Amino acid sequence: MGEELLSCRQYEKLIPMYLNKTLSDEETIALIDHVKKCPSCREELTIQHMVAVGLNNLDEIIDLNVDSELDKRRRQTVLSLYKKDVTERMHLGVFFVGLSTFFLALLLIIL
Numbered sequence: 001m002g003e004e005l006l007s008c009r010q011y012e013k014l015i016p017m018y019l020n021k022t023l024s025d026e027e028t029i030a031l032i033d034h035v036k037k038c039p040s041c042r043e044e045l046t047i048q049h050m051v052a053v054g055l056n057n058l059d060e061i062i063d064l065n066v067d068s069e070l071d072k073r074r075r076q077t078v079l080s081l082y083k084k085d086v087t088e089r090m091h092l093g094v095f096f097v098g099l100s101t102f103f104l105a106l107l108l109i110i111l
C-alpha cells in the first residue's frame, strides 16, 4: 500500500463507519494509520468517538484513551486480516493438493 491513498476529507467520511464498525479491515487499518499521524483527522475521530460513546468528560478522554483504543482496534483488525489470509491460503493449499493428485492420477492412467 502506498502513502496517503486518500485525502483527509475522504478519511473524515470514513470515521463514522469506523466507529460503527462497518469499514472493511483494510480501510480500518488505513484510517487508523492516517489518524495516528494526522492531527486534524485525529481530532475529528476523537470528537466523533466521544459523541458516539456519549461521554461528557472531554478533557479526560482525549489523550488518555484514543491511542490505546486505536492500537487495540488496529491489532484486532490486523489479526482478523491475518486469519482471513491464512484461511485463504489453506483453501488454496487444498486446491493445489487436489490438482496435483488429479494430474498424478492422469499421468498414471496415460502411462
Ligand SMILES: [Zn+2]
Pocket (backbone or CB within 6 Å): 007, 008, 009, 011, 034, 038, 039, 040, 041, 042
Ligand atoms: Zn488527515
